Amino acid sequence: MHRQTKSPAVEVPCPKQITVDPSALAYSVKQCAVIAGLSQWRIRLAIWEGYLPARRNGKLSRSALVVLRADLEQYLKELPPVEQSNAPWLAKRRAA
Numbered sequence: 001m002h003r004q005t006k007s008p009a010v011e012v013p014c015p016k017q018i019t020v021d022p023s024a025l026a027y028s029v030k031q032c033a034v035i036a037g038l039s040q041w042r043i044r045l046a047i048w049e050g051y052l053p054a055r056r057n058g059k060l061s062r063s064a065l066v067v068l069r070a071d072l073e074q075y076l077k078e079l080p081p082v083e084q085s086n087a088p089w090l091a092k093r094r095a096a
Helices: 029-036 040-048 069-078 088-095
Strands: 026-028 065-068
Touching: 026 029, 026 069, 029 040, 029 065, 029 069, 040 065, 065 069
Parallel strands: none
Antiparallel strands: 026 065
């Protein structure tokens, strides 16, 4: 028989609160993610793929990327709308 040992308790640090000033001219990637309701990865991917213009404030640091408020708003406006679904399972659910 294997003896099970308890693993020591691991403290998970609370994520730092991200503050967003709605009147700011530009936002960090983290702030963009909070405002847009998207993940930081999705914001970075949009920047790397050229869909979301960004500016670099520094040489190598990832946190040096800034996105202008107007560019973020335009990116969100250009996302495709979600079409109504006519899936059979959904029709059955609506009928119930």
